[in-house]
Amino acid sequence: MRPFLLPSFCLSTKPAMPMKTCGWQLVAAVCLPLVAMAAGLSPTACRANATQRCAAPPRANIVFILTDDHRWDSYGAAAKFPLQTPHLDSIADRGTRFDNAFVTLAICSPSRAACLTGRYGSANGVTSFGKVSLAKGETTFAQVLQQAGYATGVAGKWHLKTTPAECGFEFASTCWSNGTWYNRKFTIDGQSKKMAGFVDDVAAAESLRFMAQAVESDRPFALWLCTQVPHMDGRHTWPARQKFLDRHPAQDIEVPLSWDDDLSGKPEYLKSARNRTRGLEYGYDDPQKIQAHTRDYRASVEQMDTAVGRVLNALRDGDLEQNTWIIFMGDNGWLLGEHGMTSKVLPYEESMRVPMAICGPSTEARVSDRLVLNIDLTATIYDLAGLEIPERLHGRSLLPLVSGRTPADWRTDFLYEAPTSQLGSQPLWAVRSERWKLIETRLQSHPKQRLLELYDLHTDAIERKNLATDPRHRQTVNRLSARLREHQKSLTSSSYGQ
Numbered sequence: 051m052r053p054f055l056l057p058s059f060c061l062s063t064k065p066a067m068p069m070k071t072c073g074w075q076l077v078a079a080v081c082l083p084l085v086a087m088a089a090g091l092s093p094t095a096c097r098a099n100a101t102q103r104c105a106a107p108p109r110a111n112i113v114f115i116l117t118d119d120h121r122w123d124s125y126g127a128a129a130k131f132p133l134q135t136p137h138l139d140s141i142a143d144r145g146t147r148f149d150n151a152f153v154t155l156a157i158c159s160p161s162r163a164a165c166l167t168g169r170y171g172s173a174n175g176v177t178s179f180g181k182v183s184l185a186k187g188e189t190t191f192a193q194v195l196q197q198a199g200y201a202t203g204v205a206g207k208w209h210l211k212t213t214p215a216e217c218g219f220e221f222a223s224t225c226w227s228n229g230t231w232y233n234r235k236f237t238i239d240g241q242s243k244k245m246a247g248f249v250d251d252v253a254a255a256e257s258l259r260f261m262a263q264a265v266e267s268d269r270p271f272a273l274w275l276c277t278q279v280p281h282m283d284g285r286h287t288w289p290a291r292q293k294f295l296d297r298h299p300a301q302d303i304e305v306p307l308s309w310d311d312d313l314s315g316k317p318e319y320l321k322s323a324r325n326r327t328r329g330l331e332y333g334y335d336d337p338q339k340i341q342a343h344t345r346d347y348r349a350s351v352e353q354m355d356t357a358v359g360r361v362l363n364a365l366r367d368g369d370l371e372q373n374t375w376i377i378f379m380g381d382n383g384w385l386l387g388e389h390g391m392t393s394k395v396l397p398y399e400e401s402m403r404v405p406m407a408i409c410g411p412s413t414e415a416r417v418s419d420r421l422v423l424n425i426d427l428t429a430t431i432y433d434l435a436g437l438e439i440p441e442r443l444h445g446r447s448l449l450p451l452v453s454g455r456t457p458a459d460w461r462t463d464f465l466y467e468a469p470t471s472q473l474g475s476q477p478l479w480a481v482r483s484e485r486w487k488l489i490e491t492r493l494q495s496h497p498k499q500r501l502l503e504l505y506d507l508h509t510d511a512i513e514r515k516n517l518a519t520d521p522r523h524r525q526t527v528n529r530l531s532a533r534l535r536e537h538q539k540s541l542t543s544s545s546y547g548q
């Protein structure tokens with residue numbers, strides 16, 4: 051399954067590559083001398099020469115694009131409404147689109163820690179957001195790839211106390227947490243700089259600079275491109291440019307079916323939880339306010355997509371695409387008026403479900419409905435790099451699914467955990483199967499009391515009717531409660547640092 055292709059510069063007969071972007075010029079400046087090395091050789095001769103020069107097949111490059119607060123349904127390939135994201139779509143079009151992808155905790159720092167380590171937050175030490183550190187002894191994919199000879203780089207948002215360098219990134223051009231979308235302060239090569247323009251364009255340009263350096267060093271590269279958008283800016287707005295806003299007339303936008311949910315049957319605390327009260331502050335008891343926010347959000351996704359496109363175009367134009375795997379995922383979703391709520395953390399679909407797609411050399415277009423997780427991407431990256439997948443990882447490689455083979459023992463449910471209060475949530479855990487979702491909340495004030503929610507996603511996809519107290523579903527509640535305990539026990543039995 052590993053794509054051991056000769057680098058295109060060994061095989062290309064094209065005299066030069068187009069200079070489409072400023073960033074590309076950096077890549078081209080590095081690549082052209084390499085092309086010149088093959089000048090004067092026929093493709094056949096070049097292949098023979100390459101066989102000698104490249105005795106060991108080169109390892110594939112890896113580009114991992116992590117978008118921020120990006121709902122699963124909000125890119126063109128998956129959307130059921132008009133949304134122009136041609137660049138993110140191109141990943142799905144060339145590879146596998148995962149329609150049932152989830153995060154193990156829907157908030158920035160924990161999701162990033164889970165991606166880095168391939169392990170649940172209760173194991174890797176990050177279950178809250180902000181200046182939190184990975185637990186001692188945790189290992190990141192960047193550390194492992196760096197040790198394996200990869201050039202490792204991160205560009206864009208960073209939201210862990212553990213630094214990029216400590217996580218194994220030799221190249222880091224990052225902005226901290228959330229803030230303004232324009233003229234944002236970045237830390238680049240250790241220096242603080244205010245960078246003109248759109249924050250994700252800066253991250254894209256820095257990605258190109260990293261790739262150019264990696265090509266120059268003749269090493270495979272692993273890039274983690276973390277966009278800031280469509281996360282709200284520091285003022286809690288989505289200040290997309292007008293041309294993107296104009297594509298989405300607010301009055302044409304559908305309002306979520308559950309926008310007027312009175313939360314009856316759900317845990318009482320939710321009525322005063324931040325997700326709900328902030329939603330009311332945004333005016334979510336008025337459908338027009340939800341439409342306006344949804345317009346802003348979708349316009350922001352499109353603006354972010356153009357930035358991502360700068361990186362994808364550079365890969366294509368530089369003939370690097372032939373030896374590069376591209377992974378795309380959102381770090382968590384976002385409630386846009388569902389249940390009258392905003393934000394994330396809560397284990398409702400719009401919050402915990404994310405967009406995901408993977409493509410690589412020779413992959414075929416397909417759609418997978420299997421349950422896949424953010425922690426699977428770490429194992430997938432190990433697999434792509436030809437490295438052994440450590441047993442301590444909680445996820446598993448997605449490459450069999452990408453190649454159209456579903457292992458017989460693929461998961462049929464998974465654990466979601468938010469064990470500490472985050473953005474007004476209460477400690478909660480959930481089991482999400484292909485059909486059912488059981489949520490167990492334990493209020494900080496009454497930790498021994500279990501508040502249960504059960505939703506039948508086949509008949510109630512909008513999670514409006516809590517069936518947990520319905521005697522007809524007692525067996526389902528008991529079965530999923532037992533699964534929850536099994537998952538929790540499994541996590542606590544895994545030890546650090548193995």
Ligand SMILES: [Ca+2]
Pocket residue numbers: 118119120157158281381382
């Ligand atoms: Ca996020």
